[in-house]
Amino acid sequence: MTKGALNLQIHKQILTAILLDIFKKFNGKLGFKGGTCAYLFYNLPRASLDLDFDILTSLTESEKDNLRTVLQKHGEIKNFRDKQFTLFFLLDYQKNSPNIKIELNKRIWKNNEYNSIWFLGVEMKIVDKATMLTNKMVALSNRKQPVARDIFDVYYFLKVGFPINEKLIKERTGKNLKDYLNFLLSFIEKNYTPKNVLQGLGEVLDQKQKDWVKKELVSETIKELEKLIK
Template identity: 40%
Template structure:
């Protein structure tokens, strides 16, 4: 069972510990759904912490891994931890009846100037390197089709970003897919059109608010997301 208040408190404490450690604070750019929830008013809750490693080398990978494991160990049991080729992964259980917190740090060098995709923001007196809107939107569009399976939180977030007129970093799309933004948006439209109606609430039930909002998602999210993407595509032509 997800206790949102407790979960948010633990995530906030972890972020404070990470960005108070000067040995790693400049190496990690905060991104993902929780970043959008904390800094950009994303109206759904998010349960994990995602980062980019901004200076990629073996020394930094190991240093960040060791520091993150040490920080999370203060809050509970480390259920899993590893460094894979492009990911640092740590899974924290902070209570038997509570939801786990997953930390994933991307170590793939996508852009030569990745630091420029982040800017300093403040959370309760702590300065963090936070992803810019354009980079977040591009990353979410990429996640939509590249996960290998549909994640409805991606569709929800894309709708929210598009509704609020966020820009998209076309360079990120091009580097990852070798397609133009127009080509890739068309792929995204086709992908969302294929979502089955019985999939729409998957992964969203615990992280959105009222029953009224859940009903809106069930009845409208798919068609409204398609409309937003088609509208964006139309103004680009």
């Protein structure tokens, strides 16, 4: 993802500008989600480099072209894929800076919930707290390879008291909440260690955070999940 040094302030400004332009054109069609949504609106204590959306109403070919035009205002589209479940753009906004992935998910879970908010004068839909946490929990155990930011985000959301959407857990995993939590605990214990828990997180955390993550993140996340089972 990163092809050069990361200036977080500039990157955040670019992400925000793209986000605003997208919702000026597509409000009502999209729901904002993912790490950057959590960073901007739910105080997630790590930076995020990409933009993730749910497509709430199908986009026409003309609307896809309009989206491409919006993104081209901010840089060069290096890659575009219209896949079965995803629209994907890779945007190069500045030489020697990270590319930005813009991913739009076509497969929407019926138990996702969204809130309408105003941000810098623009109305947009964002996933609510329970949807944010629940989908992140499922992502944690669903990926082909463990992703450290998933466990970091789950820990934070649990620690600050985000609720869990039990219907969404059932819809996505087929398990009730208790069974899924037990499965997730086992998955974390098998797949996350101090050796891999910083992979992909290093450039979005400061040194103090990195030290804590390496020593404490796995055990503290397990403690938070165990509280929910008791």
